[in-house]
Amino acid sequence: MKHVKTDYHVHPNYSIDASPATIKDYCYKAIDLELTEICFCTHVELDPKRKDKENFVMVKGEKRSVYDFNWLDNYFEEISRMQDELKTSGLKVKAGVEIGFCQGIEHEIEKVVNSYPFDYVLGAIHCLDHISISSKKESPHYFGSREAAQVRADYFAVLMEAVKTGLFDCIAHVDLYRRYGIGYLGPEVDTIHRGAIEPVFDEMKRRGVGLEINTSSRRRGLKEFHPTKEILSIAVEAGIQVFTVGSDAHSLDELGEGIDEALAVLDELNVCNHVFTRRQPVPCCKSKGECL
Ligand SMILES: [Zn+2]
Ligand SMILES: [Zn+2]
Structure with a gap:
């Protein structure tokens, strides 16, 4: 069978935080x-x-408001040009x-995802209390003044709400709080x-949301992927069947990084990697050949 x-x-x-590499360069x-x-996930x-x-987003080197959906015309045009080529x-x-x-921004999100024919909509919790927990610069303002119990309560409440909106096909880096939380919470972060x-x-299992x-x-010095094997096992136990793998590349040299190992982790857990077309997941792994 094909790899x-x-x-x-x-x-x-x-x-706005990515290198100048284009969709074509990545392809x-x-x-x-x-x-x-x-799958591109701007x-x-x-x-x-x-x-x-x-x-904001960047279009041809210029900063544009993310609310001005014209940027999505360019984005889809560029992706479809590469699909043809x-x-x-x-x-x-794929367009993700x-x-x-x-x-409080559910309606805005709904407008974006319903206005364009996305293949894949990835949901992420990047901020708590409107502070970016994924930014080296901002995260100390969040973690510096909160106990582990507070982080836990904040993060999982927002995560649950995100899942319940039904707007997302898959949840990105579900334990992202580990990235900078480790420096403040220590081993408890795990x-x-x-x-x-x-x-x-x-809830994800019930709604068919993937992980x-x-x-x-790995690029940030953590030993495990997002999420850890312990968390992945809990997901499998809960009956989640849709999994994807992503490098979160922001530059060309990061593309595909760690993917072989991530796929091996899914194999070990006896679950399937998935691909998406127009927001429908299709299993794509050694045990099931449907995507080939
Ligand atoms: Zn993210
Ligand atoms: Zn990302």
Whole structure:
């Protein structure tokens, strides 16, 4: 059977925190790396309280408001051009988005996801109390003044709400709080999910929402992927069946990083990697050949 290798979390130059590498650059690099599928997931951050910080995208090197949906015309046009160009290359190119969730912006998110024919909508919790927990610069303002119990209560409440909106196909880096939380909470950061993540996974299972293995943690000095093997086992136990793998590449050299190992982790757990077309998951792994 053909080797299947996907990267379902890639930030081309539309993201304000990404390198200038274009959709085309990533596609050709993906072919070099023998990926079978690449999914672009540009950041969409819509929290009005963070308007001056990150409610932007880049289009041809110019900063545009994320609320002005014209950027999505360019984005889809560029992706569909590559789909045509690479039709016979063995690489499938998908249009995705990574949306930062916080309470109160459900309607804005709904407008984005319903206005364009996305293949994949990835939901992420990047902020708590409107502070970015994924930013080296901002995260001390959050973690510096909160106990583990507070982090746990805040994070899992927002995560549960995100899942319950029904707007997301898959949840990105579900234990992202480990990235900078480790410096403040110590080893406890690896256990605060216990008892809090199970009801979230039950809800995800009920709604058919998938879970991502995100390999970017390695670049930040963490030993395990997002999420840890312990959390992945809890997800499998809860009956979640849809999993994806993504490098969260913000530059060309990060594309495909750790993907082989992430796929091996899924194999070990006896669950399948998935691909998405128009928001429908299809299993894509050694035990099931449907996606080939
Ligand atoms: Zn993210
Ligand atoms: Zn990302």
